[in-house]
Ligand code: SF4
């Protein structure tokens with residue numbers, strides 16, 4: 001069961017950024033070097049916070065969650081509404097966080 005509909009496509013390079021940013025801590029790196037989502041079938045819910053951060057930070061556009069792909073991401077839509085300087089600040093922040 002995967003209620004969040006978390007999947008990655010072949011573009012994934014196994015960088016782990018989606019796992020690091022997940023506030024629910026529900027993503028993990030599999031032996032196949034691809035991220036996977038925890039499954040708690042007994043709850044019918046896998047702990048996903050529905051934030052779409054995993055989708056937003058993926059440098060390869062490889063994540064789909066909640067049936068959204070990067071081009072439909074709320075985070076990207078929000079970024080596009082920001083000015084250039086604000087967008088740069090967001091990028092700088094995440095670059096620092098991901099080190
Ligand atoms: S949507 Fe948020 S909580 Fe759900 S798997 Fe992605 S990063 Fe984790």
Ligand code: SF4
Pocket residue numbers: 008011012013014015016017018019034035057058059060061062063
């Ligand atoms: S952020 Fe994207 S490329 Fe990196 S591990 Fe996650 S799905 Fe793969």
